Amino acid sequence: MKINAMLSYGAEEFVQEEILLGEIDCDEVLVKIKAVGICHTDIASTKSIYPFTYPVVLGHEGAGVVERVGSDVKHIIPGDHVVLIYSFCNSCENCLAGKPYICDEFYRLNTTGYSKSHTKKRLTLKNGEEVSNFFGQSSFAEYSIVSQQSLVKIDKDVPLEYLGPLACGIMTGFGSVIEKLKPNGGDSIAVFGCGAVGLSAIIASKIIGCAEIIAIDVNDSKLEFAKKFGATKTINSLKQNLIQEVQNIVSKGVHHVVESTGNPTIIQNALDITRLSGKVVVLSAVKKGLEVSVDFKSIQSERTLMGTIMGSVNPHTFIPRLIDWYKQGKLPLEELITFYKLEEINEAVNDLNEGKIVKAVLTI
Ligand SMILES: [Zn+2]
Ligand SMILES: [Zn+2]
Incomplete structure (x- = not known):
């Protein structure tokens, strides 16, 4: 399917482009991104700190609504509100011990540009050139394909647009x-x-x-x-x-x-x-x-x-705790976050670099 995304070609500025997103696998979920935070790691990743090749769709603090699920997906259905977390294998010793942040495959799955079960990259330019995936989500885009274990389901009474940053910066x-x-x-x-x-x-x-x-x-x-x-x-x-x-x-x-x-x-x-x-x-x-x-x-x-790494917490149990603190008024997300449109990403990055705002969230 065709989606709108903000691409990085390794330069300072992000570029808006229509690109192609592949099909979901049986254990994957298609998420319509509603909002995505900009993390310092996204900005740093425009300067080759990781081994993936450009172009890349960055973004690893996405939150959205489930559009479609693969045949093996359990516990998540279309319409669910979800926060997207990083990618992990879910089968190594550390993942099985509830410590996905030190997954044996963490570095490969999140920073080399490939999506989980694929040796092939999932996103392509219209001319067929491959686009790198980032942290298993590449959420500076309208849609994202995510492994089922990398989704945290959220109650619908909490405003979704504030929650993406819980998955990285705030959790860390x-x-x-x-x-x-x-x-x-x-x-x-x-x-x-x-x-x-x-x-x-x-x-x-x-x-x-x-x-x-x-x-x-x-x-x-x-x-x-x-x-x-x-x-x-x-x-x-x-x-x-x-x-x-x-x-x-x-x-x-x-x-x-x-x-x-x-x-x-x-x-x-x-x-x-x-x-x-x-x-x-x-x-x-x-x-x-x-x-x-x-x-x-x-x-x-x-x-x-x-x-x-990522605050040494299990996102599946810790993100609900963060939401509890938010509901109790102890984590003032409204005061931390400034909203921009996805297309305004370059302006948001400038404001962050100048220290004008604390946290930028792009809405779609
Ligand atoms: Zn981050
Ligand atoms: Zn693992």
Whole structure:
């Protein structure tokens, strides 16, 4: 079928084009995309951080309505509201243990341009040239074909257009705090980078009851957002002395740090502001081969430096928890999200890069 999509050819700007989408397999579902979030990973993926070839249809925070299901699909029917998550094999040891975020096939299924059961790419240009798939969904488009296990069914009384970002940026920020760092109420936490993921970590820290939530960024407008969403203190690390400022707030250093900028030079800073036995979690999508050097002593002093993929949570159980927090008014999606039309993607990316907005969602 012919669909409208925003393509990336590896340049800064996305290009609108009519392309062709193949047929669903027996275990797949055709979803009419209603809204899709733009994640930093989409923007970074216009610059060859992954092995797929261009052109590609990016987009991995889709939400939509089921249009058609394959013959083997269970529990999902046409008309269902769904959030689209990343692709996973559903049969390796980690998937069977309920940890699809560390699926043995995660990298191949999500970043090499092929869709799940296919050695062939699913999308094609009108001239027959293949288009890469992204994260098993390629949702910067009118329609998407998704494996049944990569759909989370949503109650119809929740506004669907707000929910796509729950599948990546917001889940990653929340999971990094709640599942990875596991702070106790009253603990202190610092968050480097106040984009959507960092702000989600700040909101989660507030829900847990952290006493000090220190937001660190180089952009004052992002620090203003951080204050609005729960940061108790903010530090502009370009203008202020980071270590000194943190010491003024918590003399021994913080219990926990979330590093969401992907800048390797920040890792040592993150360890330096962490107290003995404190924990640092890093969560950015970065290019393979990016090296980090740290003072051996800072790790040896019982500190933990760890990573997370997608917040180390199972989306099938965690996205419903996020929706509960949204319904309770603790996760203010309306205040985080700014809507644009799908065709306005380039404008949305500009506004994100300039720090004018927190989270862009494209509607279709
Ligand atoms: Zn993402
Ligand atoms: Zn797997």
